[in-house]
Amino acid sequence: MEKHDGAGTGEVRFDDPWYDALASGWGEVDGTGALAPAVPAARSGHQEHTGGAAHVYLEVQRSAAFQEVRGRYRRFVIPAVAVFFPWYVGYVVTATTAPGFMARPVVGMVNVALLAGLGQFLTTFLLAWAYARHARLRRDRAALELRWDTQEMTRNARGGER
Amino acid sequence: MTGHHQTLALVLFSVFVAVTLAITTFVSRNRHGSAEEFYAGGRLFSPMENGFALSGDYMSAASFLGITGLIALYGYDGLLYAVGFLVAWLVVLFLVAELVRNCGRFTLADVVAARMDERPVRIAAGSSSVVVSVMYLVAQMVGAGSLVSLLLGGTSDTARNWTVIGVGALMVIYVSMGGMRATTWIQIVKAVLLIGGAITLTVLVLMRFHGDVNALLRSAAGRSGHGRAFLAPGLKYGADWTARFDFISLGLALVLGTAGLPHILSRFYTVPTARAARRSVLWSIGLIGGFYLMTIVLGFGAAAVVGPEAVRGSNAAGNTAVPLLALDLGGGANSTGGTVLFAIVAAIAFATILAVVAGVTLASSAAVAHDLYTSLRRRRAKSYGEVAVARVASVGIGVIAIGLSLLARDQNVAFLVGLAFAVAASANLPVLLYSLFWRSFTTRGAVWAVYGGLVPALVLVLLSPVVSGSPESLFPGVDFQYFPLQNPGLVSIPLGFVAGWLGTVISAEPPDEAKHAEIEVRALTGAGAV
Numbered sequence: 001m002e003k004h005d006g007a008g009t010g011e012v013r014f015d016d017p018w019y020d021a022l023a024s025g026w027g028e029v030d031g032t033g034a035l036a037p038a039v040p041a042a043r044s045g046h047q048e049h050t051g052g053a054a055h056v057y058l059e060v061q062r063s064a065a066f067q068e069v070r071g072r073y074r075r076f077v078i079p080a081v082a083v084f085f086p087w088y089v090g091y092v093v094t095a096t097t098a099p100g101f102m103a104r105p106v107v108g109m110v111n112v113a114l115l116a117g118l119g120q121f122l123t124t125f126l127l128a129w130a131y132a133r134h135a136r137l138r139r140d141r142a143a144l145e146l147r148w149d150t151q152e153m154t155r156n157a158r159g160g161e162r
Numbered sequence: 163m164t165g166h167h168q169t170l171a172l173v174l175f176s177v178f179v180a181v182t183l184a185i186t187t188f189v190s191r192n193r194h195g196s197a198e199e200f201y202a203g204g205r206l207f208s209p210m211e212n213g214f215a216l217s218g219d220y221m222s223a224a225s226f227l228g229i230t231g232l233i234a235l236y237g238y239d240g241l242l243y244a245v246g247f248l249v250a251w252l253v254v255l256f257l258v259a260e261l262v263r264n265c266g267r268f269t270l271a272d273v274v275a276a277r278m279d280e281r282p283v284r285i286a287a288g289s290s291s292v293v294v295s296v297m298y299l300v301a302q303m304v305g306a307g308s309l310v311s312l313l314l315g316g317t318s319d320t321a322r323n324w325t326v327i328g329v330g331a332l333m334v335i336y337v338s339m340g341g342m343r344a345t346t347w348i349q350i351v352k353a354v355l356l357i358g359g360a361i362t363l364t365v366l367v368l369m370r371f372h373g374d375v376n377a378l379l380r381s382a383a384g385r386s387g388h389g390r391a392f393l394a395p396g397l398k399y400g401a402d403w404t405a406r407f408d409f410i411s412l413g414l415a416l417v418l419g420t421a422g423l424p425h426i427l428s429r430f431y432t433v434p435t436a437r438a439a440r441r442s443v444l445w446s447i448g449l450i451g452g453f454y455l456m457t458i459v460l461g462f463g464a465a466a467v468v469g470p471e472a473v474r475g476s477n478a479a480g481n482t483a484v485p486l487l488a489l490d491l492g493g494g495a496n497s498t499g500g501t502v503l504f505a506i507v508a509a510i511a512f513a514t515i516l517a518v519v520a521g522v523t524l525a526s527s528a529a530v531a532h533d534l535y536t537s538l539r540r541r542r543a544k545s546y547g548e549v550a551v552a553r554v555a556s557v558g559i560g561v562i563a564i565g566l567s568l569l570a571r572d573q574n575v576a577f578l579v580g581l582a583f584a585v586a587a588s589a590n591l592p593v594l595l596y597s598l599f600w601r602s603f604t605t606r607g608a609v610w611a612v613y614g615g616l617v618p619a620l621v622l623v624l625l626s627p628v629v630s631g632s633p634e635s636l637f638p639g640v641d642f643q644y645f646p647l648q649n650p651g652l653v654s655i656p657l658g659f660v661a662g663w664l665g666t667v668i669s670a671e672p673p674d675e676a677k678h679a680e681i682e683v684r685a686l687t688g689a690g691a692v
Binding site for chain 1: 238241242244245246248249251252253255256257260376379380383390391393394395396399400406409410413414417437440441443444447448451454455458675676679680682683684686687688689690
């Protein structure tokens, strides 16, 4: 169940049970309006591993598949941190240096400070939800495939050493 | 403040203790003392269970007693704590939870040691974890002390000290007998009780004001004696620039500290995958966010219904605002409703403290046994099992925390937790982030990052007005205060990051590309995760 919710981060390959396309197409778009491109496989199938298990991780790290997963993670997390951290620090600094502005009434007893505080709660909930959705739709499947590939390569490399 | 509600509160509290002890024995039956079992509870908790346990670990006495008290006394400035405590979870969710689950086994040091020369980084990260945990424990036990002195209706120091000792003894029993599995279930029970209690009180407060939040705010502002200024920042932290910088410092410590708290990090190992860790963080963000929204209502409710004077009269730091609010909402000191509600809330607060104390003790005993003991023992010496060492360590940490909390008992709980957060953010967060994200990070950088944050943070606390030089400090009689701020975060957190960077750029050893590749691949894919 878990593995099947949220559909395709990529071209739908109908012969692959991981990629069951939803009839509605819901969840296929990550919000930018574009379909996420497929992630290439971690290994092309023919190369030989020479350096044992330690080199497997280097090899995976250099693979296009991993770079894509890492890129997707960074492309979400860096802007998200760049939004919430300055917003929080700005809120704290404003609260301490400009109490007059924060005390300005808006509606009834509610002032700018209370609205800003509630705004912090709201943005936290929204960003958490957005992160989880992004990870589920754009990263999880590719990361899982990489995990199995990497573990298999590690096993093979270890086997080869013995 | 005598009579029935004391008895009732004690009965309810005894019931909680009995139930949790039953849980402890029940879940730990037929369990072998493996490290996997003791530190991580078998790693098979569901995201929802772990989400409740995470929020149970996090919603400490600082949240329930401390924040509401600060809001009741200082209005908006107390609310800033709630915001910081919640926003901090975004750091945990984005940068830490999944990656730490994928890279480590039991502790923070596991993640760093995966890349570095194991022994020095384990000793460094293990020590800082123990320091953070002890500071956190002190805050919780101070909360227990305030509660009991309210409950027993006076300033009986003996009763208060025995409570602190009793709480310490119970936590050692939970931890050493039940390990992570029992601790997790206690957190879950406690989280449900705490959220239930908070919902009940919030509904009662809102009913008192006929659901009109505006009337609640107006009444709180009017009764505070500050008028509209009560609803704006500045009452506690607006007096001068020192106070303002102090507040910014606290704000940074709160938002960056959570991701370095050992007992929060070790919770991610109780679920099977990184994905489950992420989902448990989502649960806990929902629960904690909802809970803090309620504490804001409760804090302003205490200001409006009880009044800051009565709150301050009961406990100068405000730690008893919520029980007093419950007493009033139930119908007053001499009514049955008031008595029952007061007893229930006091028992919930006790349960909260007990559960958090158990969680923190477990994490710190893991740091002692898994990190310090395995790195420091002589190779030829007789080796005891790691779990046995962890059990002994929980006793030792309990004793230290009890001793310190008897010293610090007149401080606000949320404020004391702020110090623990500052140390966590200075000593643990830089090394964790550098290890996960910086390609050129080296062993020397890791060790420097830990000590470069830990030592300044501790020294600055020692030289701060918290310890000496003012009437409210721990040692009011002496004056060796050289650092103006109460919270060291503004200085010590950047120092931790700078020290880690400096140690890395001047270290002789080249960064290990393969190890970095390994940790990066493992962190993002989960390959090789246990």
